[in-house]
Amino acid sequence: MIDHLSLAVADIDRSRAFYDRVMPALGARRMQDLDEEEYQASGYGCREGEPAFWVGAARVAGPPPPVPEGQHVAFAAAGRPAVDAFYVAAIAAGAADNGGPGLRPHYHPNYYAAFVIDPDGHRLEAVCHQPA
Template structure:
């Protein structure tokens, strides 16, 4: 249902460096940066796997947003969390099952440089060993 979304960030270059590192384990990267002459001199960049679906907009963040990125495995969720913390994010809920959402909901939460709640989530069932 959602084609794309984004957040405003106070320091475009620092946030771009954060998202470059945090989204890499999910197979996402910056795919497009809009030329400054088309944005009035403000940084605008789009991230995704195949096309831009998440956008950073340089500006004044007025409200904290929650953005959840889909992961293809629990390992990707774990790697996202480690990468986001290493890139300067703050822990807001380490990797684990969130059964109050759904029995197979495995997610991790990090606050980005502007306090946006950024999540990676995997909805797949992992069969029991044995």
């Protein structure tokens, strides 16, 4: 249903460094950079073609846009080890802990996820729905 998703960030270099370290845990990589007069962005994905996840920053003076309350992005993980690797990589790259890897049986019996907050305040999750 969703073709791609973009998040506004304050510092594109900081965000590139963060996501370059985190996304490989989920089998994704930086696939494309945009460097336009008023906007810079990077796209990440798992398969050839257009990236599915983007981070971008405007080249204008002033504060970055506020992170919308309740915003949450959940990335699909191939298995529980990928969820664990995502969490470790994100924390090592400067994310804040928002719920370590583990089962969340209140969603369903095999819901295994980890939650972090990226350097811009975006709430991120890696989730696997498969049994152990």
